[in-house]
Amino acid sequence: MENHNDPSGYWRANIRLILGSLVVWALCSYGFGILFRPLLAGIKIGGTDLGFWFAQQGSIGIFIILIFFYAWRMNKLDKQYGVDEE
Secondary structure (H helix, E strand, C coil): CCCCCCHHHHHHHHHHHHHHHHHHHHHHHHHHHHHCHHHHCCCEECCEEHHHHHHHHHHHHHHHHHHHHHHHHHHHHHHHHCCCCC
């Protein structure tokens, strides 16, 4: 377990979490929706190809999931480093 009195460790973990979340969101919205769309054209979901689905609904859905994941993970980090509100 990390040191509870290490503010630089807390912020490193926070920044790592933010960057990881941004990479996932960019991959799903820009990568799957634009760059990899020709590769996903043959896969059908909901009557349309998977690349179009990621560009329209998928990136928004992933963003909402990432919001909840970030909140859950930050609560764990706050408790780990002793900066939680409870």
